[in-house]
Amino acid sequence: MGYFEQYTGSGGEDFRVFFAPGRVNLIGEHTDYTGGYVFPAALSYGTWLGVRPRTDGRFRFFSTSFDKQVDIGADELAYSAEDGWSNYPKGVLWMLQQEGHAFPGYDFVFHGNIPNGAGLSSSASISMVTALALRDLGQLPLTTIDLVKLTQRMENQYMGVSCGIMDQFAVGMGKAGQAMLLRCETLEYEYVPLELGDxxxxxxxxxxxxxxxxxxxxxxxxxxxxxxxxxxxxxxxxxxxxxxxxxxxxxxxxxxxxxxxxxxxxxxxxxxxxxxxxxxxxxxxxxxxxxxxxxxxxxxxxxxxxxxxxxxxxxxxxxxxxxxxxxxxxxxxxxxxxxxxxxxxxxxxxxxxxxxxxxxxxxxxxxxxxxCEIGDGAREIERGVEPCPFW
Missing domain, CATH: 3.30.70.890 (GHMP kinase, C-terminal domain)
Structure with missing residues (x-):
């Protein structure tokens, strides 16, 4: 039995799996919230999210890394310190609700291999993988850049952290073997090959x-x-x-x-x-x-x-x-x-x-x-195409 069924039980619709990487910033620290330049790259480490729709309007959040489990309704998405890590996916749901999107309820199971608290953007990884899953499952008319902006607003408005946009951008827009020169004011960017030789x-x-x-x-x-x-x-x-x-x-x-x-x-x-x-x-x-x-x-x-x-x-x-x-x-x-x-x-x-x-x-x-390998940004994982801890 895989991670998903261990937490949610078997049966019902099949679940889908999404992935968002962590990121490392090669140089350009504490410049993003001033509209300046940063030079991050997405990592092969990251967060996998298994999601299955529900029909009762409930949202259940599980993590293989934390004991805390949360089961709430659509009207219970307010920030709560007691909910710990799950405030990140809750916050994404809350932001999308504020923008007029509705959801039938979901079971979410998160599994990550980013060291917790290490500064490699585990929070942006969790937020972006949630946003990607909700967009694709709900067939929302949002681009990846839209999701990048939304998850930054969530950190600012819901989590109360005055962060810039670098973490979310690198997690969402990463490309294997490439670093990203990003001007945070305008989101102008270019990929720069990370050719390190010896x-x-x-x-x-x-x-x-x-x-x-x-x-x-x-x-x-x-x-x-x-x-x-x-x-x-x-x-x-x-x-x-x-x-x-x-x-x-x-x-x-x-x-x-x-x-x-x-x-x-x-x-x-x-x-x-x-x-x-x-x-x-x-x-x-x-x-x-x-x-x-x-x-x-x-x-x-x-x-x-x-x-x-x-x-x-x-x-x-x-x-x-x-x-x-x-x-x-x-x-x-x-x-x-x-x-x-x-x-x-x-x-x-x-x-x-x-x-x-x-x-x-x-x-x-x-x-x-x-x-670390330098990997691709947030995406859905197809069964049998990429290795994944959920199967």
Missing amino acids: YSLVIINSNKRRELADSKYNERVAECATGFAQLQKQLPHVPNLGNVNAADWERFQEEVTDPVIRKRLEHVIRENDRVKRSAESLRQGDLLAFGDYMRRSHESLRDLYEVTGKELDALVEAAWKAEGCIGARMTGAGFGGCTVNLVHRDQVDAFKRAVEEEYRGKTGLHPDFYH
Whole structure:
């Protein structure tokens, strides 16, 4: 018996299975909510969702990762802290209801292999796979970009997290073997081949849970808004912080009177420039330059944006010292979670040993290492076509 029947029982209509990946952001951190540039890629890790329609108007949510199960009606979709992880699919249902869509009820069974709390966008993966399933099952006239926008609004309005659109976009629009250079203000994007030659992407989970991430994230969003309001007095035709270039920042940075907020804006403006330069270095096959931009990004996140924390810093510093590593940085919101590393494939094992020893010595924590393929975005899984834990 597969996962689906274990939770819902057998019988009734056959179920369908959908998948949405996690994502890793190669560079461009805390730039998306200012309308700037990011450079993410979808992973082969992700969330599978088995769905079967019901006829009684009930929605049942199960997960192979959490004991909490939720059984509610269409008028019971309000956010509830007690419902934990299921608020993400509940929120997607709620958003679609607000837009006038109705559903007959469904059984949902989620199964994921994204490390929980690692900063690889398990929440966006859950939200996007739910939105995709509801669209396809309900035959709704919505594009993937529509679903990307809807799941971001859900995070903002329902979950209360002032996130940008990068996570949802990468999860929805990913393409195997490609990174995405995305301008978050306009959703203009292009795929850039992730041709790493003799190097591999190694993701390391610090196993430091991201307890501060949401609260500090919202704090940084507010700091950027405050600083840009001051800066805009000299740049009235610039619509958002993501459009401020380095030259204008050099001229007008003293308009931002608080030195802490000035540091926040310094990071965002320089990071936007690094993203564009990093994408160009990959196009030209200059991996050493790309690795150097990764290093500078982490230093800026540590010193100017102050979202790394001692665990991520220890992990990145251990990677910088390890032979065969040409680039390492934190990825995600920060305060725990993961790092992304560019390591020569012949030295990956030695790299892992060296990093684990130093990191454990400094923090007492054991890191987990992941070798990830860059995969496709959200999609339905056809039985017998792709491997799937539901059958």
